[in-house]
Every structure is written in structure tokens, then in C-alpha cells.
Amino acid sequence: MTSTQPVRFAAVGLDHAHAFGQIAGLIKAGAEFVAMATDDPSAAIAAQVRERYPDVPVVDSPDELIARDGIDLIVTAAVPDRRGPIAVAALRAGKDVVADKPGCVSFEQLEAIEKAVAETGRFWSVTFSERFEVRCVQKAGELVRAGKIGTVVQTLGLGPHRIGDRGHLGGGSGRPDWFYDKARYGGILVDIASHQIDQFLWFTGSRTAEVVASTVGNFANPDKPGLQDFGDLMLRSENAQGYIRVDWYTPEGLGTWGDGRLMILGTDGYIEMRKYVDIAGRDGGDHLFLVNHERTEYIDCSDVELTYYPDLVHDVRERTTTAAPQEHTFETMRLALTAQQNAAVRGAAR
Structure with missing residues (x-):
């Protein structure tokens, strides 16, 4: 990625209203919203996201969108038990991940995410919006x-x-x-x-x-x-x-x-x-x-x-974790679980 290229992100999972803040924050920070997909297109949040961003393509399959080339970052506000699997799939597809809280709902999911981060060199950030x-x-x-x-x-x-x-x-x-x-x-x-x-x-x-x-x-x-x-x-x-x-x-x-x-x-x-x-x-x-x-x-x-969303864009470009140290995010979810x-x-x- 060059300094002139925008960070390209896709939203996979549109079930919670925190998606609005995540998407708007990244766009304001200069990232480009390139596509969306979700398990339940009829969900009220998914419908509102489509209304707010009518020019952003809708992909039928979340798995297909996760695997697509040319995307740097996957954002998810899916049903909480889906956020872990979405994150692991995205990490292993070479994308960084920003998940709504909670980032996962079990120790097994957390372990799988930690392993994927370690093996891929990508980062997993949880949007603790409060x-x-x-x-x-x-x-x-x-x-x-x-x-x-x-x-x-x-x-x-x-x-x-x-x-x-x-x-x-x-x-x-x-x-x-x-x-x-x-x-x-x-x-x-x-x-x-x-x-x-x-x-x-x-x-x-x-x-x-x-x-x-x-x-x-x-x-x-x-x-x-x-x-x-x-x-x-x-x-x-x-x-x-x-x-x-x-x-x-x-x-x-x-x-x-x-x-x-x-x-x-x-x-x-x-x-x-x-x-x-x-x-x-x-x-x-x-x-x-x-x-x-x-x-x-x-x-x-x-x-x-x-500063969270500008820091995320910086982290994607520079391979840093200024938005939130990776170990901090892991420890927060470990304590919650x-x-x-x-x-x-x-x-x-x-």
C-alpha cells in the first residue's frame, strides 16, 4: 500500500447499531467503504446501512466478500457469536479486523483469534465505543x-x-x-x-x-x-x-x-x-x-x-497498533469471559 492509496474496507455483519459509528468513523478518517454483506439482509440495522450508503455494493455471500482481493480491513457488527468466526476468516484472508464489542463470546473463539493474529501478522481491534x-x-x-x-x-x-x-x-x-x-x-x-x-x-x-x-x-x-x-x-x-x-x-x-x-x-x-x-x-x-x-x-x-478511527487507518498502513495495543484487546476479552x-x-x- 502506498501513502496515496485509501484504506479500503468492507462491512461483514450488520446486526447491531454500532455499525453506524464504525462505518462513519472510518470514512471520516479517509478510508473507502467498498462493499457490504450480512447473514440477515432483512435485519433493521442492515436495511438502514443500505439506505445510508446506497452507492456501496451489496454482496450476497459474507464468505465471498471476506475472500475478495483488494480489501484491507473487515469491519463487523454481526450477531456477537458470529464476530469471532468472521474475524478468523478475515485474518486468514489477509485482512485486518475491527469488531464491535464483544469481539467474541467464548474462550475457544478468543484462542482461535489469537492464533490467527499470531500466524498472519494482521491485527484484531475491538471497538470499545464507550x-x-x-x-x-x-x-x-x-x-x-x-x-x-x-x-x-x-x-x-x-x-x-x-x-x-x-x-x-x-x-x-x-x-x-x-x-x-x-x-x-x-x-x-x-x-x-x-x-x-x-x-x-x-x-x-x-x-x-x-x-x-x-x-x-x-x-x-x-x-x-x-x-x-x-x-x-x-x-x-x-x-x-x-x-x-x-x-x-x-x-x-x-x-x-x-x-x-x-x-x-x-x-x-x-x-x-x-x-x-x-x-x-x-x-x-x-x-x-x-x-x-x-x-x-x-x-x-x-x-x-x-483518535480511534484515524489511528486504525494509520495502523493498517504502517503495521502498528496505535488505536489499541493487541495484548490489551486480548486481555480485555479474557477478563470479560x-x-x-x-x-x-x-x-x-x-
Whole structure:
């Protein structure tokens, strides 16, 4: 690839609304969207992607598109249990891969991906959008690395969601069947808490960690026992601790799909982020509050530059992993899978 050639990417698997951010982010970073294919062309998300990009060719067979020459990168937001196999096939076809979270739903899939990365020299990135696509989290990283709160010793990450959120449904009438099938979405700690695990490792500078305890439950949807509507876990590394809570309980009275929050405790201060809403406060999202020995400050993050997608394009060109170190991505998914596997099960969950 020369510096004048655009990075060419295809989308394989269009089942989750995160595909919109992935595709738009890569196009904005200068990549060329050359084709799409998906297992279920009738899915609401797939229909919307076709509407937004009517000039991009639709290929009937995902396997044929993965094998096609002239494509540098495969993006997937397929049903979670399909993301691992799609990634392995793409890696072995000589493509780099960007997968929606969770990047895989089992240790067997993770092992197959790690083996394919090692043998092909391509990279596998998972789009942890609650960090990569949230400006206040990007800003918090800058503040932490500038020493504004001293040494980080703990993170507290909250990831509430709403089952009936229209944006995530892509205009469909309800969640698809796979949403209620644990074998397909991987369980709530794999599906959602992988976001917060990623943030714990990144903000604390931990290369690895252990799962101290974890729980999953179904307390509000007993008619859907395959849905885990609550989960929490505790992490510990050599230098830091973390607590994570995720759920599907966001009430209709809130003006967005979830009051996602992240708190970072340092030895000389703390940072709190209200990512998507400041309840009964300021409009919009990306709210950051910094408290240290010098001041208490609200920081407007609306102009903070997001770097994930430009970094991905750079990584494809230069064979680097600036968007996210490969071992970090592996460790994030390993911890999510471990927490899910070892979780105590409560309520109607199975």
C-alpha cells in the first residue's frame, strides 16, 4: 500500500447499531467503504446501512466478500457469536479486523483469534465505543496521563442500558431473538462490561488483572430467562482496583438510553464523567468534572478530537497498533469471559 492509496474496507455483519459509528468513523478518517454483506439482509440495522450508503455494493455471500482481493480491513457488527468466526476468516484472508464489542463470546473463539493474529501478522481491534467514541473519556485519558489526579488506584464504571432504545433497534419493532439468547450474545458481562474492563485497564495502566468476584442476574424479565438484565464484577491488578455494574433497567423517563458514568480515583484527586446525560443539569453529553488539590472544575469536552478511527487507518498502513495495543484487546476479552464464566447466577437468569 502506498501513502496515496485509501484504506479500503468492507462491512461483514450488520446486526447491531454500532455499525453506524464504525462505518462513519472510518470514512471520516479517509478510508473507502467498498462493499457490504450480512447473514440477515432483512435485519433493521442492515436495511438502514443500505439506505445510508446506497452507492456501496451489496454482496450476497459474507464468505465471498471476506475472500475478495483488494480489501484491507473487515469491519463487523454481526450477531456477537458470529464476530469471532468472521474475524478468523478475515485474518486468514489477509485482512485486518475491527469488531464491535464483544469481539467474541467464548474462550475457544478468543484462542482461535489469537492464533490467527499470531500466524498472519494482521491485527484484531475491538471497538470499545464507550471509550473510543466518547469525547469526555478521551479527555480524561489526557488528564490522567498529565498527572492531574496523581496515581490512579481505582475505577468505578456504570453501564446502564435500555431494552427499548430506538437508536439501538434501528427502526425495528423490538429486539431480535438473539438478544435474549445468552449463547448468541455471550452474557451481560461479556456483552456490556467489556467496555468497563477496557477502561479499567487503560486508565490504571494495568497490563493484566484478576476477577475477584462477579454476579449476573435477571430480576425484571422473568419471561425472558436467557436475558441477563443485571451484572457486576470486581477487578484487581497489581496497582489498582475496579468495580463495574451493568444493567438493562434505564427507565423511560430518562432522555437517553443510559446514564453511563465513569469515576477515576487518584491519589491527588478524582475525575467523574457523565457520558451521555447530566441528569437535571447541563444539556447534551460528554460532561467531565475534575477535582484535585488546585481546583474543582467542569470541562466542556465537545471539541475534543477522537483518535480511534484515524489511528486504525494509520495502523493498517504502517503495521502498528496505535488505536489499541493487541495484548490489551486480548486481555480485555479474557477478563470479560472469565467474569462471565465464574459469575454467581441470581434471579430468573440461566
